[in-house]
Amino acid sequence: MTYARPRIDLPGQKTNEIGLALHDYEGSLSTLCAGCGHDSITAALVQALWEMSIAPEKLIKMSGIGCSSKTPAYFVHGAHGFNSVHGRMPSVATGALAGNRALIGIGVSGDGDSLSIGFGQFGHVIRRNVNMLYLIENNGVYGLTKGQFSASADAGSTSKRGEVNQMQNINAVATAISMGASFVGRSFSGDREQLVPLIKAAIAHPGCAVLDVISPCVTFNDHQGSTKSYAYVREHRHKAMETDLISPRAEIKASYYAGDTHPVRLHDGSTILLRKVDPDYDPTRRNNALGFLERHRSRGEIVTGLLYIDQNVTDMHTQSRTVRTPLKDLEFERLNPGSEALEKLQLGMK
Amino acid sequence: MPATQSRINDFVLKIATVNGTGSASANGLLMKALFRMGIPVTGKNLFPSNIQGLPTWYEIRANREGYISSAGRVDVMVAMNAQTYQKDLDEVSPGGFLVYDSTWPRESTLHRDDITVLGVPLSKLCNEAFSVARLRILMKNVAYVGALVALLNIDLDVIKKLLEQTFASKPKLIDSNLEAIMLGYDYASENFTCPLPVRAENMGDNNKGKIMITGNEATGLGCLYAGATVGAWYPITPSTGVMDSFSKYCETFRVDPETGEKRYCIIQAEDELAAAGMVIGANWVGARGFTPTSGPGISLMSEFIGFAYYAEIPSVFINVQRAGPSTGMPTRTQQSDVMQCAYASHGDTKHPILFPSNPHECFEMAVTVFDLAERLQTPVFMLSDLDIGMNDWMVSELTWDDRYRPDRGKLLGPEELKKMERFVRYLNVDGDGITYRTLPGEDPKGAYFVRGSGHNRYGAYTEDSDEYQDVLDRLLVKWATAKTLVPDALLSKAERSTKLGIVAYGSTDGAVIEARDRLADQGIHADYLRIRAFPFTEEVEDFLRAHDTIFVVEQNRDAQMKSLLMLEANDIADRLVSILHYNGKPIPGSCVVEGVTGHLEKEAAA
Ligand SMILES: Cc1ncc(C[n+]2csc(CCOP(=O)(O)OP(=O)(O)O)c2C)c(N)n1
Ligand code: SF4
Ligand SMILES: [Mg+2]
Numbered sequence: 001m002t003y004a005r006p007r008i009d010l011p012g013q014k015t016n017e018i019g020l021a022l023h024d025y026e027g028s029l030s031t032l033c034a035g036c037g038h039d040s041i042t043a044a045l046v047q048a049l050w051e052m053s054i055a056p057e058k059l060i061k062m063s064g065i066g067c068s069s070k071t072p073a074y075f076v077h078g079a080h081g082f083n084s085v086h087g088r089m090p091s092v093a094t095g096a097l098a099g100n101r102a103l104i105g106i107g108v109s110g111d112g113d114s115l116s117i118g119f120g121q122f123g124h125v126i127r128r129n130v131n132m133l134y135l136i137e138n139n140g141v142y143g144l145t146k147g148q149f150s151a152s153a154d155a156g157s158t159s160k161r162g163e164v165n166q167m168q169n170i171n172a173v174a175t176a177i178s179m180g181a182s183f184v185g186r187s188f189s190g191d192r193e194q195l196v197p198l199i200k201a202a203i204a205h206p207g208c209a210v211l212d213v214i215s216p217c218v219t220f221n222d223h224q225g226s227t228k229s230y231a232y233v234r235e236h237r238h239k240a241m242e243t244d245l246i247s248p249r250a251e252i253k254a255s256y257y258a259g260d261t262h263p264v265r266l267h268d269g270s271t272i273l274l275r276k277v278d279p280d281y282d283p284t285r286r287n288n289a290l291g292f293l294e295r296h297r298s299r300g301e302i303v304t305g306l307l308y309i310d311q312n313v314t315d316m317h318t319q320s321r322t323v324r325t326p327l328k329d330l331e332f333e334r335l336n337p338g339s340e341a342l343e344k345l346q347l348g349m350k
Numbered sequence: 351m352p353a354t355q356s357r358i359n360d361f362v363l364k365i366a367t368v369n370g371t372g373s374a375s376a377n378g379l380l381m382k383a384l385f386r387m388g389i390p391v392t393g394k395n396l397f398p399s400n401i402q403g404l405p406t407w408y409e410i411r412a413n414r415e416g417y418i419s420s421a422g423r424v425d426v427m428v429a430m431n432a433q434t435y436q437k438d439l440d441e442v443s444p445g446g447f448l449v450y451d452s453t454w455p456r457e458s459t460l461h462r463d464d465i466t467v468l469g470v471p472l473s474k475l476c477n478e479a480f481s482v483a484r485l486r487i488l489m490k491n492v493a494y495v496g497a498l499v500a501l502l503n504i505d506l507d508v509i510k511k512l513l514e515q516t517f518a519s520k521p522k523l524i525d526s527n528l529e530a531i532m533l534g535y536d537y538a539s540e541n542f543t544c545p546l547p548v549r550a551e552n553m554g555d556n557n558k559g560k561i562m563i564t565g566n567e568a569t570g571l572g573c574l575y576a577g578a579t580v581g582a583w584y585p586i587t588p589s590t591g592v593m594d595s596f597s598k599y600c601e602t603f604r605v606d607p608e609t610g611e612k613r614y615c616i617i618q619a620e621d622e623l624a625a626a627g628m629v630i631g632a633n634w635v636g637a638r639g640f641t642p643t644s645g646p647g648i649s650l651m652s653e654f655i656g657f658a659y660y661a662e663i664p665s666v667f668i669n670v671q672r673a674g675p676s677t678g679m680p681t682r683t684q685q686s687d688v689m690q691c692a693y694a695s696h697g698d699t700k701h702p703i704l705f706p707s708n709p710h711e712c713f714e715m716a717v718t719v720f721d722l723a724e725r726l727q728t729p730v731f732m733l734s735d736l737d738i739g740m741n742d743w744m745v746s747e748l749t750w751d752d753r754y755r756p757d758r759g760k761l762l763g764p765e766e767l768k769k770m771e772r773f774v775r776y777l778n779v780d781g782d783g784i785t786y787r788t789l790p791g792e793d794p795k796g797a798y799f800v801r802g803s804g805h806n807r808y809g810a811y812t813e814d815s816d817e818y819q820d821v822l823d824r825l826l827v828k829w830a831t832a833k834t835l836v837p838d839a840l841l842s843k844a845e846r847s848t849k850l851g852i853v854a855y856g857s858t859d860g861a862v863i864e865a866r867d868r869l870a871d872q873g874i875h876a877d878y879l880r881i882r883a884f885p886f887t888e889e890v891e892d893f894l895r896a897h898d899t900i901f902v903v904e905q906n907r908d909a910q911m912k913s914l915l916m917l918e919a920n921d922i923a924d925r926l927v928s929i930l931h932y933n934g935k936p937i938p939g940s941c942v943v944e945g946v947t948g949h950l951e952k953e954a955a956a
Contacts, residue, residue, distance in 0.1 A: 057794045060635070073811070078794030082634060083801040084627065085653050091624040095631025095639060096790070098580045098615040103635065103791050121627075124620040316617075323611040327579035328636040328789070330613055332755060335577040337603040339750040342575070345602075346747055349561035350386075 017053035025050045027074040032067055037189035037215030037230075038137050042074045044192050045106070045135075048199040049076060052245075059104045060096055064089040064118060067144045068110035068137035068215070087118025090125035093132055094316070100326040101317050104203060105132035111152035112142040115170045119151075126181045128316045129207040133199065136172055136210070137189070139217035140228035147220030158225035172212040173307055174293050177286060182313035183209035184289075185243075185306045188233050189216065198306060200245040201272045207315045214302065238296050240281045241305025244273040264309060274306055283308050356547040359389050359414040361425040363498070366438045367491070368431050370402030376491035377408040379516075380498060381742060383508045385562055388553030390416040392860075393742035394936060399587070399680045405434045412550060418743070419860035420938035425548045426502070428494050430472075436460060447546060449497060451490070468542055470497045475533040480526070489530040496534025503545035505552060506535070561747050565738035566642075568709035568748065569668060570595025572716025573640055574603065577756050578666075580639035581616045582628035584647060587680045588736040589670035592642035622647035626654035626665075633664045634800065636789040638720050638756070640666035645674050645687045648694060655729050656695025657802040659825075662776070662785070664723035664730075664759070667691070668716070671735040673934040682934025683736035685856055686906035691731045692884055692914060698822065702832050703731040703884040707859040708738060710745035711882075718837060721757040726832055727787060735905070737857040737936040760786045764793040773798070775809035776821060783827030829885060836883035839890050842866075844875035851897035852946075853890075855881040855911060858903050858937055865942030874946060876901070881911070886918055894919050894926075899953075901946055903929040905937050 013021050025046040030039050049059070056078030063069035065086035072081045084092045089107045097105050107125075114122045114136050125134065140153040147160060151170040158164050176184045183205040187195045195213065202209035214233050216222050222229045227236075248269030260276035264284075274283060282288045289308040296303045316322075323330070363380070367373035381393045389412045398404040411421050429438040429450045442448050444464040450456065452469025461467075476489045499509055509531060517523040538544055569592045573581070583593045597616055604613040619625035625641045632639030643651070648669055658665045671687045673679040691703055704719055706712045715732055723730040760780075767773055767788065775798040776785045788796030798809045806817035807824070844850075844866070854862045859880055866878060879893045894900055894915065902912040909928040916923040929945030931937040 055794075057790070057792060057797065060790045062631075073799055078797050080634075080788075080790035080797050081799040081801075082631075083799065083803065084630075085657050085802060088623065088627045088654065091619065091627025092631035092634070094617065094624075095580060095582060095628030095633075096635045097631075098582075098617060098628065099632035099637025099639060100635040100791050120620055121624055124624065128617075317615070320615055320617075321610055321612050322615050323606070323613050326635075326637075326791070327613070327615060327632075328791075330579065332577050334613055335579065335604065336575055336754075337599075339752050341603065342571075342748055342750045345599075346561050349563050 016050050018055060020050065020053070022046065022050045024056065024078070025076050027072075027077045030071070030074045032070065033219045035218040036067065037139060037217070038068050038071050039074070040189040040192065041135070041137055041195070041213055041215055042071050044195040044199060045075050047192070048196045048203070051196070052200055052203065054104060054203075058102070059106065061106050061108070062089050062093050062096070063108040064110070064113035065144070066110035066113050066142070067217075068108060069113055071108050071137070072106070087113050087116070088121055089113070090118065090121035090130070090134070094125060094128060094130050097130055097132060098316070099328045101131070101322065102326045105130070106203070107132055107134050109134070109136050110143070111136060111138040111140060111150040111172070115151040115172060119170070123179055126176055126179050126208050126210065128319075129182055129313050131207055131315045131317070132209070133202045134208055134210045136212045137215040138172060138212050138228070139215050139221055140226065141217050141221045143217045143220060147217070154227040157227040158223075160220055160223055162225075171297070172210070174290060176210040177289055177308045180313065181210050181308065182207035182310045184308040185210070186212045186214070186302070186304045188214045188237060188304060190230060190234065191304070194239065194242065194304060197243045197245055201243050201306060204245055204266055204268065204270050204272065205309070206267050206311075207313055233302060236300055236302050238301040238303050239277045239305055240292070240303050240307065241283060242275040242277060243306045244275070246271040246273055264311065266311065272306070272309070277305070284310065357425055358549060358551050359412055359553065361412055361548045362421045362423050363410045363412070363426045363428070363502070364424045364441070365408045365428040365494075366431045366434050367406055367408075368433070369397055369400065369404055369406040371491065372488045373406070373408070373430070373491045376495050377410070378742075379509065379512055380495055380504070381410050382512055382562065383499075383504050384410065384412050384550055385557055385744060386508045386512070387505055387550055388556035389414060389550055390557065391744055392418040394420065394737070395741055396935070397681050405431050414553065417860070417864045417939065419864050420936050422938040422940050426498070426546070428498065430490075430494065447501070447548065449494065449501070468501070470494070470534060470537050472534065475537060476530065479529060479533060485526065489526065492527050492530035493534035496531035497538040498534075499531065500535045500538035500544045501542065501546050501549075503549040503551065557744065559747050560744050562742055562744055563709045564591060564740055564742060565706070565709040565712040565734050566591030566670065566740060567595040568713040569642070569716045569732070569734060569739070570597075571599055571748070572713040574599045575713075575750060576638060576717040576720040578638040578640050578720065579614050580628065580632035580637050581614070582619050582625040582632070582639065582641050583643065584619050584622045584625050586644045586647055588672050588740045589642040589644045589647075589668065591739060592668055592670065622650040623654065626651035626667075629665045629667075630654060630658050630663050633723070635791065636761075638666075640668060640720070642668040642670065644670050644672050645690065646677070648687060648690055652695045655701070656697060656699045658729045659695065659699045659701065660697070661800045661802055662727040662787070663800065664727050666719050666723050666732070667729055668719070668732045668734065670739040671733060673932075679934045681736070683857065683936055684905050684932055684934065685733070685735055685858065686910065686932065687733065688906070688910040689913065691733060700829065700885075701729050701731055702726065702836055703733055704837065705733050705855040705882055706738065707856055707880065708745050709743045710748065712738065713748045715837070717754075722835060724759040725757050725784070725835060726828060727759060727784060728828070733856065735857050760784055762786050762788050762796060767793050767795045770795075774807070776805065776807045776824070778807070778824050778827065781827075782831045783824050783829070784831060833885045833887060836885065836887060838887050839882055839893070840880045841889065841893065842878040842880070844877050845870065846875045848875040848877055849898040850874070850876040851893060851900040852876045852878045852903060852942070853881060853893070853900055853911070853915070854878070854903040858905055861937045861939045861942050862903055864939030865946070868939065868943050869946055872947070874950065876946070884914065886915070890915070891919050894922055898925060899927060899949075900925050901927050901929050901949070903937070903942055903945070905931050907932045
């Protein structure tokens, strides 16, 4: 069953620029296990979308199959949602955003969904640079099918039954960066402060923004020996970057340019503000980013933050020179050449 | 094989070459010339799954009556390929002719007394006339056209005009092509008695109102006229031409001349799975999206097809069938994906299918298929095949009614939503099984959640047995509605009242038409019903019940259409007799004649 949330309007509650309250960005009640990391990510999404004042109907929420892929039902009930088939969210998103480029696309996936069955589509949505947020809720297991190792499980990590994973993991962020992604970030479901602005920056980014969010599975992968447990991630996190999204209307202060702060202007006029926690790090250079990730990985650290950004990679519609007007809104007369043209073109067939 | 005698405007010309040598344009020239002389023609390619250097054949059938199926005969063979010379020689019908390049001597063992062999030193002529190597090879093809023009009495002026039109932008090429034509023409005129008894004679404006086109080209054009804006595909023979055509016409008609902006988006997907997802995504947001593919692609798309069936998302799948199973013979034709498409995907699923018989119908049905998909909110297939898709057909000119507007089906916009208290996605409001949908991007009131998991009539997730079954049963009501919306079957009555019937579909049509005439010559009369869609419309069952013996003619091994018909009317299954042809070549009329007479003789003997 889907459980609708009762809507309660409290007097004096805060509203955003379009007059909506935070609960206007909620969805139906979650049916995930209590404490599941995925629910915290949902809460961060609600917060970020509310703060960005995104009109619910302008948003489309898509997913594959898995516990993580259930979450689009749990935020923004006023947006259309699409729970597709396992591993194939990227193709649905590509088609949907091809048909209506004015929509804001959020795709939610899992580590199984993206790095195993859907690995191909994950790669190709990056390659096309479809303008969307691609969010992986990464728990190192297949939650919904009861805890098998996923491709993101680290070598040496143990299952709940004590089995040791022998295979190398597929690292979502390093893979995305090396495949030419235009925006790649990593975060942790337990770090709302880092996650909310990162989601906002990812949505504002005019291309495919991949966010790999470690999201512990309390039921199957939160034990000692797991490298995706709350405790392990808290202990091994290495914050490389804090992010802020400054709206186009906001004033850019001089202090933004000071020291380790690095502003990235987006085409829509907004600015992503990067505050380097680690001065050693440059997220605009691919080699530097990959090298940095690898150095920390070999020390057993999990780097988080906005890891890579390249604003100059053109998105799918720029590449194919699609009109600005959403294709689905084009009048039929502009699509159909009519009887006279048909007659004329057939002269060559006679 | 019937002997070739005096055959005026009734002959088969077959040209054996090697692929990659540019013979296609030479063959096209011949075909177009016959067409412009008013003679009904069809051209069939027989080509390898390879890019260069393997044998390829092109067969032109000229027939004043307008028969188009494979004639099973060769009156004039042009044997340009030494590799296949023996085979090509053997294939010529007694009394027929063989033209070959006599620059090099033939093996003396290769000989037949019952045909006339005509040597034209094509290479020698071209080598002397042209200095550039590539030109020599290309012009050799044009030179055999010249020889055939003389031998078959093809109008030289028509050829000249065609060359002028083809190379209007490159006048230099007109001269060299014409020079090559005359090399062959003069040689033949001087050395043989021209024309041959097998020949063409001008039929004036007999072909008025006709065009020459392939099914794939017509299909792509139809998608454009239907207002499709998103095309997602993964290249696969023999369907590639559909997207080539769509893309070509989009470039002509849908690019803003000033800004260069395109009013369409073509996506070459990473595989067919992704192509299906893209089509479904595009239609979900309200853009008309489609994918052309072939059998292997449908196999990959199957999970998504079932999803779209259950979640009720319009989507268009164009399957240009080829010879399976597996990779099979990718450059040969078959009608062997009927079952696959009818029931594609797991669980209880079934899908409407349209069966065009020729390029003209490809164009029309490429529009209908979108209207049906949106009206029925479900995947709809169009099943063409390699024969229709890649061969050259003469069909009636395509026409367009400018009053046409797409049928978007039951779509609620913000205006309608405003008047409603609450929007519910899967409620059978009208009783026809088709429910109302909304589009993303328009109104939060219309928001709903698309899911392939169990859902109830309100669109909410469910694991409740009754709620689940309620939706599954309502889909059957929709299926019954589909029966009333798909194109009718076409009935052609025999001259006399008869209890014999023939059922066929798609590219088998031509063979049945010709076979019925030949059978009538022998006193065998049969009514003919051409099925144009699945689910079957009412007249299909009526037809089956009105006949004692019904021949179901199709191009697959397992009698797939017959099986579907048996599901529909299993009490009369014993009246259905299969006539099957599945060697990868288009079915000839004679196959149908033999199938019918063979069965009737057996019955008579029993
Ligand atoms: C084609 C197909 N194969 C298998 C499954 C079964 N299945 C459902 S969810 C899932 C794994 C999900 O793992 P992940 O994406 O990591 O999501 P999580 O539940 O961990 O959030 C699998 C294998 C399926 N739904 N479809
Ligand atoms: S099984 Fe794991 S991933 Fe799934 S809901 Fe429970 S905690 Fe979350
Ligand atoms: Mg997982």
